[in-house]
Amino acid sequence: MGEEERRPLLEVKGLTVTYRSAVKSIRALDGVSLTVDPSEIIAIVGESGSGKSTLGLSIINLLQKPPAVVDGGEVLFRGRDVTKLPEREMASVRGTSISMIFQDPLSSLDPVYTVGEQIAEAIEMRERRASTWNPGPFARRDPDLAPSGGGLGRVVGVRMPRGDRGRRVPRAHAEEVIEALRRVQIADPERVIDRYPHELSGGMAQRVMITNAMVQRPALLIADEPTSALDVTTQAQVLRLMREMRREIGSSILLVTHDLAVAAQVADRVVVMYAGETVEVAEVGRLFEAPLHPYTEGLLNSIPRKYREEGRLDAIPGDVPDLRSPPSGCRFHPRCPHAFERCAKERPVLVEPEPGRGAACFLRYPQ
Amino acid sequence: MSRTGDGTPLVRRRRLLPFDPKETAITLRILRSSAVTTAGLVIVVGFVVLAVVLWLTNDSVLPYSPYAITPALLLPPSLAHPFGTDNLGRDVFVRVLAGAPYDAEVPLAVLAIAVTLGLLSGTVAGYVGGKIEELIMRITDVFLAFPGLVLALAIADSLGAGVNTSILALAPVWWPTYTRLARGETLSIKSQQYMEASRASGQRTRYIIFHHVVPNIIPVLLVYATIDFGNIILTFSVLSFLGVGAQVPLPEWGLSTVQQEQYLTSAPWAPIMPGLAILAVALGFALLGDGLRDALDPKTRSLFG
Amino acid sequence: MLPEVSPMTEDGSLLVVDRLVKYFPVHGSFTDRFRGRRPLHVHAVDGVSLAIARNETLGVVGESGSGKTTLGRTVLMLEKPTSGSMTFAGRQISALSGDQLRQLRKRMQIVFQNPYSSLDPRARVRDIIAEPLRAFGSPRAVIDEEVERVLDAVNLPEDSVFRFPHEFSGGQRQRIAIARALVVSPEFVVLDEPTSALDSSVQAQILNLLRKIQDDMGLSFMLITHNVDVVKFMAHRIAVMYCGKFVEVGATRAVLESPLHPYTSLLVASVPRPDPTKKVGETAMSGEVPSAVDPPAGCRFNPRCPYAQDVCRREEPPLREVAPGRWSACHFAEDLRGGPKASPSLPAAGA
Numbered sequence A: 001m002g003e004e005e006r007r008p009l010l011e012v013k014g015l016t017v018t019y020r021s022a023v024k025s026i027r028a029l030d031g032v033s034l035t036v037d038p039s040e041i042i043a044i045v046g047e048s049g050s051g052k053s054t055l056g057l058s059i060i061n062l063l064q065k066p067p068a069v070v071d072g073g074e075v076l077f078r079g080r081d082v083t084k085l086p087e088r089e090m091a092s093v094r095g096t097s098i099s100m101i102f103q104d105p106l107s108s109l110d111p112v113y114t115v116g117e118q119i120a121e122a123i124e125m126r127e128r129r130a131s132t133w134n135p136g137p138f139a140r141r142d143p144d145l146a147p148s149g150g151g152l153g154r155v156v157g158v159r160m161p162r163g164d165r166g167r168r169v170p171r172a173h174a175e176e177v178i179e180a181l182r183r184v185q186i187a188d189p190e191r192v193i194d195r196y197p198h199e200l201s202g203g204m205a206q207r208v209m210i211t212n213a214m215v216q217r218p219a220l221l222i223a224d225e226p227t228s229a230l231d232v233t234t235q236a237q238v239l240r241l242m243r244e245m246r247r248e249i250g251s252s253i254l255l256v257t258h259d260l261a262v263a264a265q266v267a268d269r270v271v272v273m274y275a276g277e278t279v280e281v282a283e284v285g286r287l288f289e290a291p292l293h294p295y296t297e298g299l300l301n302s303i304p305r306k307y308r309e310e311g312r313l314d315a316i317p318g319d320v321p322d323l324r325s326p327p328s329g330c331r332f333h334p335r336c337p338h339a340f341e342r343c344a345k346e347r348p349v350l351v352e353p354e355p356g357r358g359a360a361c362f363l364r365y366p367q
Numbered sequence B: 001m002s003r004t005g006d007g008t009p010l011v012r013r014r015r016l017l018p019f020d021p022k023e024t025a026i027t028l029r030i031l032r033s034s035a036v037t038t039a040g041l042v043i044v045v046g047f048v049v050l051a052v053v054l055w056l057t058n059d060s061v062l063p064y065s066p067y068a069i070t071p072a073l074l075l076p077p078s079l080a081h082p083f084g085t086d087n088l089g090r091d092v093f094v095r096v097l098a099g100a101p102y103d104a105e106v107p108l109a110v111l112a113i114a115v116t117l118g119l120l121s122g123t124v125a126g127y128v129g130g131k132i133e134e135l136i137m138r139i140t141d142v143f144l145a146f147p148g149l150v151l152a153l154a155i156a157d158s159l160g161a162g163v164n165t166s167i168l169a170l171a172p173v174w175w176p177t178y179t180r181l182a183r184g185e186t187l188s189i190k191s192q193q194y195m196e197a198s199r200a201s202g203q204r205t206r207y208i209i210f211h212h213v214v215p216n217i218i219p220v221l222l223v224y225a226t227i228d229f230g231n232i233i234l235t236f237s238v239l240s241f242l243g244v245g246a247q248v249p250l251p252e253w254g255l256s257t258v259q260q261e262q263y264l265t266s267a268p269w270a271p272i273m274p275g276l277a278i279l280a281v282a283l284g285f286a287l288l289g290d291g292l293r294d295a296l297d298p299k300t301r302s303l304f305g
Numbered sequence C: 001m002l003p004e005v006s007p008m009t010e011d012g013s014l015l016v017v018d019r020l021v022k023y024f025p026v027h028g029s030f031t032d033r034f035r036g037r038r039p040l041h042v043h044a045v046d047g048v049s050l051a052i053a054r055n056e057t058l059g060v061v062g063e064s065g066s067g068k069t070t071l072g073r074t075v076l077m078l079e080k081p082t083s084g085s086m087t088f089a090g091r092q093i094s095a096l097s098g099d100q101l102r103q104l105r106k107r108m109q110i111v112f113q114n115p116y117s118s119l120d121p122r123a124r125v126r127d128i129i130a131e132p133l134r135a136f137g138s139p140r141a142v143i144d145e146e147v148e149r150v151l152d153a154v155n156l157p158e159d160s161v162f163r164f165p166h167e168f169s170g171g172q173r174q175r176i177a178i179a180r181a182l183v184v185s186p187e188f189v190v191l192d193e194p195t196s197a198l199d200s201s202v203q204a205q206i207l208n209l210l211r212k213i214q215d216d217m218g219l220s221f222m223l224i225t226h227n228v229d230v231v232k233f234m235a236h237r238i239a240v241m242y243c244g245k246f247v248e249v250g251a252t253r254a255v256l257e258s259p260l261h262p263y264t265s266l267l268v269a270s271v272p273r274p275d276p277t278k279k280v281g282e283t284a285m286s287g288e289v290p291s292a293v294d295p296p297a298g299c300r301f302n303p304r305c306p307y308a309q310d311v312c313r314r315e316e317p318p319l320r321e322v323a324p325g326r327w328s329a330c331h332f333a334e335d336l337r338g339g340p341k342a343s344p345s346l347p348a349a350g351a
Helices: A052-059 A087-093 A115-129 A171-183 A202-214 A232-249 A260-266 A284-289 A294-302 A341-345 B021-032 B035-057 B092-128 B130-145 B148-159 B163-190 B193-200 B205-241 B253-259 B269-296 B298-304 C030-035 C068-075 C098-104 C125-134 C140-153 C158-162 C170-182 C200-217 C228-234 C252-257 C262-270 C310-314
Strands: A010-020 A025-036 A041-045 A068-077 A098-101 A220-224 A252-257 A269-274 A277-283 A351-354 A357-359 C013-026 C040-053 C057-061 C083-088 C108-111 C188-192 C220-225 C237-242 C245-251 C320-323 C326-328
Touching (some): A010 A052, A025 A041, A025 A052, A025 A068, A025 A277, A041 A260, A052 A068, A052 A220, A052 A252, A098 A202, A115 A202, A202 A232, A232 C262, A252 A260, A260 A284, A269 A284, A269 A294, A277 A284, A294 C200, B021 B269, B021 B298, B035 B269, B092 B205, B148 B163, B148 B205, B193 B205, B193 C108, B205 B253, B253 B269, B269 B298, C013 C068, C040 C068, C040 C245, C057 C068, C068 C108, C068 C220, C125 C140, C125 C158, C125 C170, C140 C158, C140 C170, C200 C228, C220 C228, C228 C252, C237 C252, C237 C262, C245 C262, C252 C262
Parallel strands (some): A041 A252, A041 A269, A220 A252, C057 C220, C057 C237, C108 C188, C188 C220
Antiparallel strands (some): A010 A025, A010 A068, A269 A277, A277 A357, C237 C245, C245 C326
């Protein structure tokens, strides 16, 4: 095991991100820390306002820089702080080393290019960076990439009629595209490569997105609510797909979700966030067996697991706090059934008695 | 049930504005944040205040009369006459100021007619659809087919020249644009869920149009109208320029410009100052309208409160 | 043929729907007519029958493309049915229009899915909630009292009435929407995915609230949702919907614990459990929901069904009572009793 593999892939240390505008200031992330090892799947679980999406965007450095400001902390990817990288270097990190997929696949795919063309483009970018670019016998040496409409012949590099301005894709790449689509269980990939994004169902589009991201073999894939817009049956397939992707390609996955059950399906470790802070971290089995933080417990109880005749749910009272004026002390205290005096005055810090397991709560860890 | 001392339920207690004053405050904040839109706001407010004051006091606050002919012909700008005098000895600065009420009244009246008519016809067309929509939109298309100025000239010509007939001549030119706009906005709102909720509550179409559609599309129409204000001033000035708008001796800016045109080389202040007034006010409205349009964008608004 | 009235009440059914069909035309090109091509339709609801008793919640569960939302809206006559009939409290409602239809709105209401778009952003809460009463010309004093009453029922503070929707959180907005539905004291409310747009912690509050309101006010609910956990907690009976039709109907626990239709099994097996040892998605079932414009011949689920036989591809199975109170639209429903794995009589697909 080399030095590379022993060091964590990603280390977030005390990250603080604020959205600033003329009249107000919102602390979306307040001193958040976490680590991701190679080939590990981490779930970031939180509701609206927890800062989970901001966290994902910060890692890949896609925050809108005003109004967002990184007020403190660092994000170390393979030892380099990505929040401080100049845009050009960051652009080369994105896609190849860190990739991201979003909730709505249809707005992430360009509607004017076919599925095959978009995946092939991702493959090409990977090859270029690896300097093993081999255009193949049929491709024109044209630095201007301008694919035009579909057609099976185009993608497999068959000679096209004269006068056509399109670019041809090398046969090897086309075959890889088809194989990649087959691996995400898209039936009939030879036909799908000529389809446009709007012709696909939500589930297929999301699988195309995953293919697009995985084809570049990123070390880290950030998935922001990838299954929230999907039907439950499709979601089950996509979650299984993500488990397999980790096995086959070895990428680490940072899964951002509001659904604890989804986290249970894929994650090795879970980080629970509330109102911009980390409130609990645990290995997935332990989190569900014995949650430490009252918020985690409340969240677990909110999943309606009872039948009608079994009585009411244990709901967490109140609402998610307004980040413009968050509660003093522990941000969860107004809704916590176990809150006592200290909770309103001091902010609890995340205490990890064993590495990777802990909570930010005075009840558990009097500190 | 919480009741106040006299037994009326709490919900009844307060008199309320039909709009949210906090939202108005946010709009103002956004406008003031940019130098350009602030300039527009200042010009527009100044112009409106000036027009109102002069209209109310019937020009009596002015140091000189805008109409009295004096022997002080074509004097260059000086302390006594900041913009000089024109070919009939009238103070140009005073004439420019006195022109404001006309160039305020006409666009305001035209827009009042156009926006009201457009709102009514557009929302009905968009909401009800079907043959009624076809009918309304095709009539609109007929009006839109005429080049605006030509149509206005034709109507003004048959009605006779003058400020009031100008209003009647310009309104038909502007109304169809607002119909189109209102219909488009109505169509996009129609699919909003609160519209369906209203139907599910048993409300009649008439109520839905007036209580839900109109309040939600008025902001867009008002922004458009603000930008249009300048355009109408320009067109009215052109009508006056061509002789069918304001008539002599009114100090309306377009008329003044043409009346003094021959002195462009000898006494340029006489025609240029009224022309600059048109420019300044049209620009002010355009800047303000542009700023208002940005202020409507929910993303911008969320940054300001 | 109608599913049996719930054995839980004796009042008889409040709402009876018989073979309801709702098609939406698909607009082709103008010249299609001349070329002899028949117009296409989206078969959103393709023959649904049901009965809901007083104080009962019927859960309609389905995924996208199942037609469940259209069903909810058509039952309320927000869409005109293409064919089929509906009876509410003994009265025929499917042919109503105009003023008579508006009167119906006092008794049948709806809560929409999205609390961000179902409230007019420019109206104050007081006007939003009062609107259904205003539609019927209730006097001012009555309106004010009713508004206070429903605010209290949904646990919103009284001064909410003066504010605008954007000042409230998602959960609070949904309470406003519920208050609006309740202000006319209806007997029947369609809940269209009432908690799907809300955070999980708030979802539980709203579900508890809906249960309480139902008990206090004696309402019937048609709960439309894709979330199996929600319907488990809320519904007395479940109807599973696929591609415009009911494929299984029965008491909640029975349907979820021993499904009698392969789609129900797939649905139940796909729900992620908050238990890392139980992974979903391991079964081989895949495929997408079929097109509602051109549904598959025979049983609509056959392209995805691991047990599909020849008869499944040829004949559409009727929704029939397989056991007392248990309805299923599967040729082999009896063989599925005891769980799909324990069915030695069903050969593998393709036989």
